[in-house]
Amino acid sequence: MSLLQKTLAxxxxxxxxxxxxxxxxxxxxxxxxxxxxxxxxxKIQAKANNFEGLKNWELHPDFKYxxxxxPGENYRKYHTRGKDIKISGLRIFSxxxxxxxxxxIVLHNNLIWAFKISHSKYKPEEFDFSNxxxxxxxxxxxxxxxxxxxxxxxxxxxxIKEKLDYYTVFDIDYDGRIFYTxxxxxxxxxxxxxxxxxxxxxxxxxxxxxxxxxxxxxxxxEEINTNRFDQExxxxxxxx
Numbered sequence: 001m002s003l004l005q006k007t008l009a010x011x012x013x014x015x016x017x018x019x020x021x022x023x024x025x026x027x028x029x030x031x032x033x034x035x036x037x038x039x040x041x042x043k044i045q046a047k048a049n050n051f052e053g054l055k056n057w058e059l060h061p062d063f064k065y066x067x068x069x070x071p072g073e074n075y076r077k078y079h080t081r082g083k084d085i086k087i088s089g090l091r092i093f094s095x096x097x098x099x100x101x102x103x104x105i106v107l108h109n110n111l112i113w114a115f116k117i118s119h120s121k122y123k124p125e126e127f128d129f130s131n132x133x134x135x136x137x138x139x140x141x142x143x144x145x146x147x148x149x150x151x152x153x154x155x156x157x158x159x160i161k162e163k164l165d166y167y168t169v170f171d172i173d174y175d176g177r178i179f180y181t182x183x184x185x186x187x188x189x190x191x192x193x194x195x196x197x198x199x200x201x202x203x204x205x206x207x208x209x210x211x212x213x214x215x216x217x218x219x220x221x222e223e224i225n226t227n228r229f230d231q232e233x234x235x236x237x238x239x240x
Contacts (some may be wrong), residue, residue: 063114080110081183086142093131163221
C-alpha cells in the first residue's frame with residue numbers, strides 16, 4: 001500500500017476496507033497459484049468463484065477462514081461431500097524474515113475453506129512469490145466437526161436419500177424450532193421436516209406460519225420428483 005493509499009484509507013474507511021480486500025485477494029490467489037500443476041482443478045475453482053476476504057477462524061485460530069461465494073451452479077459443481085483435506089508443504093520466501101515460510105490450505109467438502117502462512121501478517125508485500133518451493137506437497141485428512149445438516153442427512157434411509165437433493169437441505173431455526181428444508185419456494189418459504197421426519201409447510205406471512213402436512217416425507221418427495229407437487233396451489237391454500 002503506497003503512502004497516498006494509506007493517507008486516503010485513514011480518511012475514508014470504505015476505501016480502507018476495499019484496499020484490505022484487494023491485498024487479501026492478491027495474497028490468496030498468489031498462494032493458490034503457487035501450487036504445482038497437479039492442483040490445476042483447485043486453481044480453476046479459486047478463479048471461478050468470488051473471494052470475499054479473510055476472517056478469523058475460531059476453531060482453528062492459526063488459520064484464516066476464506067470467505068467465498070459461488071455464483072450460479074458453482075457450489076454444486078465443486079462440492080464433493082466428505083472430501084476434507086489439508087495441503088501442506090508449500091514454502092514461500094518471506095522478505096520480512098529472510099527465510100521460507102510454510103503455507104497450508106484446507107478444503108472442506110472439496111471447497112477452499114481456509115489457509116495459513118506461518119509467521120505472517122497476511123500481506124502480499126511480505127513475500128517473494130517468484131521464490132517458492134512446491135516440490136514436496138503433502139495431502140492429509142483434516143477433521144471437521146459434523147454439522148447438524150450432515151448428521152441429519154447421514155441418518156436418513158437410502159430410499160429417502162435417492163429422492164432427496166442433498167444441496168436443497170439446510171437446517172434452519174424457525175420460531176425457535178429446528179427444521180431441515182428440502183424444497184425452497186424462493187421467497188423465504190420452505191417445505192421442511194423436523195428430526196422425526198414430520199413434514200411442514202413454513203410460510204412466514206401466512207396466518208399459520210408453521211403447518212404440519214398430512215403426508216410422509218417419502219410421499220412428498222415422490223410428488224416433487226414426478227412434478228405432481230403444485231407449488232402455486234400449495235401457496236394459494238396457505239394464504240387463505
